Amino acid sequence: QTVVTQEPSFSVSPGETVTLTCGLSSGSVSTIHHPSWYQQSPGQPPRTLIYTTNIRSSGVPDRFSGSIVGNKAALTITGAQADDESDYYCVLYMGSGIWVFGGGTKLTVL
Amino acid sequence: QLQLRESGPGLVKPSQTLSLTCAISGDSVSSNSAVWHWIRQSPSRGLEWLGRIYYRSNWYYNYAVSLSSRMTINPDTSMNQFSLDLDSVTPEDTAVYFCTRGDAGSWAFGYWGQGALVTVSS
Helix, strand or coil, X not given: CCCEEECCEEEECXXXXXXXXXXXXXXXXXXXXXXXXXXXXXXXXXXXXXXXXXXXXXXXXXXXXXXXXXXEEEEEECCCCHHHXXXXXXEEEEECCEEEEECCEEEEEC | CCEEEEECCXXXXXXXXXXXXXXXXXXXXXXCCEEEEEEEEECCCEEEEEEEEEEXXXXXXXXXXXXXXXXXXXXXXXXXXXXXXECCCCHHHCEEEEXXXXXXXXXXXXXXXXXXXXXXCC
C-alpha cells in the first residue's frame, strides 16, 4: 500500500524560509501526482494553499509556493509569519480516481 | 458563493450504517465542471480521502480501495446534494467527515464544508 510521507513536525523562526516535503514510500513524486497542499488550524476545515504542484489558490499569500524538489513535492514558506503556525497536509493523485493524503506536518513558528 | 454543509446523525452504533448528506448552495451537483468528494479526519488516521462523484453526461464514482466494499456515494439532483453511506461501521470509523468540491482539472479540493463529527459507539 502506498504511503505518502511528510515530516511530522518542523520548527522555523519568524522571517525565515521553510520547506516542507511530501514523498512516497515507494517511488518519486512528480507532476503527474498533481500534488496539492492544505493548511489547517484547530477546529477548522483545511484551506487549500497550492494545487497542481505550484498553483496558488485564490487569496493565498505569495510567500507560499509549491514545487517538485528531487523526488518529492515541496511547500516553501518564504518569510514565515506567526500565523503560519498550523498543520500542513499534502495530497497526491495516485491515478484511477484515487487520492492519498500525507500524515501532515505540524509547523511551529517561534 | 459556494457553500457546503454536512448533516447527519452524530452517533451511530457499531455494525450499523453511517449516513451523511452534503447540501450544496452556489453550485449544482450536476455541474460539468465540478467534482464532489468525501474526506474524513480522525486523530488516529489523519485526513483520509474516501471517494468522489462527478457528472459528465453520466455519473461517475470512485472510492478508496480500503473502503469500497462498504461505501456508497450518491447524488440527489432534486435536493442539490450528495450523500455518503458507510456500512458496518466500527469505532475506527469515528471521525469528522468533510464534503468538498474540486474544479475539474485542478486535482484538488478547493472548497470544504465545516465538517460533521460522527461517533461510532454503543
